[in-house]
Amino acid sequence: MLYPRPLAMLIDSFMKLPGIGEKTATRLAFYVVEMQDEDVNQFAKSLLSAKRDLTFCAICGDLTEESPCSICTDSSREQTTILVVEEAKDIVAMENMREYHGLYHVLHGTISPMDGTGPEDINATSLIQRLQNSKIEEVIIGTNATVEGEATAMFLARLIKPSGIKVTRLAHGLSVGSNLEYADEITLLKAVEGRREI
Numbered sequence: 001m002l003y004p005r006p007l008a009m010l011i012d013s014f015m016k017l018p019g020i021g022e023k024t025a026t027r028l029a030f031y032v033v034e035m036q037d038e039d040v041n042q043f044a045k046s047l048l049s050a051k052r053d054l055t056f057c058a059i060c061g062d063l064t065e066e067s068p069c070s071i072c073t074d075s076s077r078e079q080t081t082i083l084v085v086e087e088a089k090d091i092v093a094m095e096n097m098r099e100y101h102g103l104y105h106v107l108h109g110t111i112s113p114m115d116g117t118g119p120e121d122i123n124a125t126s127l128i129q130r131l132q133n134s135k136i137e138e139v140i141i142g143t144n145a146t147v148e149g150e151a152t153a154m155f156l157a158r159l160i161k162p163s164g165i166k167v168t169r170l171a172h173g174l175s176v177g178s179n180l181e182y183a184d185e186i187t188l189l190k191a192v193e194g195r196r197e198i
């Protein structure tokens with residue numbers, strides 16, 4: 001089907017988003033054309049602002065408007081625990097639970113030999129640097145219960161243990177293959193409470 005060029009470009013743009021195929025992209029593009037001008041303007045502004053005004057926290061790697069982020073600079077949080085997660089969105093899931101009051105570290109990925117990603121591709125070096133000269137007593141590894149998540153947890157445990165810091169893994173009442181961001185709050189709470197040393 002040949003669409004007018006601006007429409008075809010919009011469809012192409014939507015198709016760059018995860019989980020959106022041509023059919024959905026076409027439906028969304030037609031919807032945008034029918035939207036109010038001010039709503040479209042706001043939408044475009046939000047897209048640009050999300051890219052322009054967000055950065056990664058230099059300490060923990062979380063998405064933030066200002067680095068260091070509000071969690072890293074919050075002295076009321078427990079400074080002795082770091083919860084390591086795969087993605088910044090996992091922090092949102094944990095924070096919604098309101099039961100974890102320590103610090104975080106975002107890996108921005110996992111070790112996955114199948115996909116050709118190794119230890120150098122995750123934000124692990126900064127974690128190790130962070131652990132030196134810090135008050136951290138426990139590192140909780142909250143990578144997902146997937147093959148990659150497990151491999152990453154094992155790698156980090158081996159890396160951290162020689163320093164004498166306790167390394168624990170979230171108890172995965174989270175079923176195998178599950179992602180933190182989709183877990184409900186009670187499951188997450190149980191996962192934190194039931195964490196085991198690795």
Ligand SMILES: [Zn+2]
Binds near residue numbers: 058061068069070071
């Ligand atoms: Zn931070």
